[in-house]
Amino acid sequence: MKEEQYSPSKAGFNLYFINLSLPGNIFVVSLAVADLLVAVYPYPLVLMSIFNNGWNLGSLHCQISGFLMGLSVFGSIFNIAGIAINRYCYICHSLKYEQLYSNKNSLCYVLLIWMLTLVAIVPNLQTGTLQYDPRIYSCTFAQSISSAYTIVVVVFHFILPMVIVIFCYLRIWILFLQVRRRVKPDSEPKLKPQDFRNFITMFVVFVIFAICWAPLNFIGLAVASDPVNMVPRIPEWLFVASYYMAYFNSCLNAIIYGILNQNFRKEYRRIIVSLCTSKMFFVDSSNNVADRVKCKPSPLVTNNNLIKVDSV
Template identity: 25%
Template sequence: MEKPINSTDTDILMTAGTATKVTIYVIIMITGIIGNGMVFVAIGTFHTLRTVSNQFVLSLATADFTVSLVILPFSVQEAYYKAWYLGEILCRFWIAGDVLFVTISIFNLAAISIDRYRSIKNPLKYSLKRTNRMAYKQIAAAWLLSLLVGVPPFYFAAFHDGMCYLQLNPYFIIPATTIGFFLPLAVVLYTHTRIFGIAKKLATRVGQGPGTASEGTGSDPTRRQQSAVKRPTSLAVTKACDSRINDDAVSVAARPTPSGVQQPEFGKPITNKISVRRERKAARTVAIVIGVFTVCWMPFFVAISVASVCTSCDPQSFPLQVLTFMGYANSAANPIIYTIFNKEFRQAFGKILRLFCKTLDSLVLLKDKSVKPKKHHYGQRLKWDFNLQ
């Protein structure tokens, strides 16, 4: 006969569940703060990362950093106390801020996707418009449009019997999830489908190389002349589609012809193949960021949309809480993705960590009373030596 579960056993299980929930929140919070903080430092410190594309990455990191620093601490206290003790006003700000920064994230991903799509589709024309100022305008538009979805939850938040939650009103939830998630996600998926299609065509075209039978130039000088004029356009597209979530200037060198007409000069086939390969790697990195975001947030938005039209559904139910965990985890995921799949960010993060460790070691040595610094002059340089006594 099984032993019945008494109140003490139930309390232990509830305590274990609470501890697990709080621990997960804290891990996500710390990882998000450190990871996105390193994105700030990397882009601000390393010149190679100060590109137009990375302005969008910086905006995305800002939203994720704010979620980790501002939103998650409130989630930790609610998980720990199993109630909301901070009053109705903070409850409303917490709910609204949560919705706002998630919306900002998806709008930034849409902006990144559109930027990369335009860079590949019309590289020569778009490169003339593609400046930091243009990026700032698009980022500002993304943040302002997010307010349309992020402000209403301030009024739809419910504070009742010590609990803080978002009311599942279908007249708000359905339009909000459609505008704030499903429509921008559709834009993201469409643009990335087009990006990979164009990248595949470029890879095939460059893989054929100049002078192949597939180009059909034959021995006709006129056809060779036309081919020589047309080919740089596709090569310029390849060059414009630089990788690494970076952007290089689109430039095609010119050389004089016997007739005095300037004709584009293009590089070796191997260089063009490398450019296409880099662009495909860059597209893959962005696709992974978008894929992880979709996996983390899609279940939540589908569930909350269904729950809004379900009269018997509880907004505080366990499944919705688990899906909320997945969404919050996305705030810490992007820096990890950059580290794994982006060489420039990986190198920058490594240098930042090494510098931090060296600084920490120096501080430890300076605080150690057994270490006495001695000065040595070598020409115009001043060197410090630390000799252990």
């Protein structure tokens, strides 16, 4: 029993199962939910605002749209930080990983992320910073309403999570370089290729997030430092470009997963093939049923024939 449990093939299966298990994937699913929030409600309203050349849906929809956008923004960065901490513990503290990230603990961590997200976005409702901006045709966080809150948002939404993520990934890079230098050709490395590929995927997610969101956050800091003088100095095209660049990040994560993760590519192909196959099967089945109905003799005619034969 022990030999079967610790055999190389069994170990490889366990490593694959760990990578697909709840503790690791629940943060990715949570990040996907945060990305989808803007697509479900705010983005359709933005399109309607563009077509109507203004917001005519009322203040309630404006507040809901801005609130969901805030949930998506804060949820994304907090989940990215949670993923970085998860990868750091999995690679750098592997002996304690199963204890730290049990299924129950992982669910608690995700709930904590969303609680922090709510705590970060709720003050918008009190400060009145969720307003319609005609430059971007959407209801969003107005940086010039409250300088103090804008600084707090930038610090806790961008700077602090970036510091945490950078620390985690730097530690992982250092460990990876140490393993490459110390490992012998005939010995098995401690850092598995699958672990490194997963790390690269999430590292790219973090880098693209930082690139997309950095301009808008720096503009926010500039506006918060002196709202009266800085708002007129910021070109409209720069603000609009930084805003759409930031929110465009929500649709990039799935593309990154598809490009860098083989399991995601396989699942994408499987889903597409399944959809096409099921559609073709449905069409073929419908045609076969119609053909069988056409070719099948009428029961009434068959009964009449039988009756005639019997009468003879």
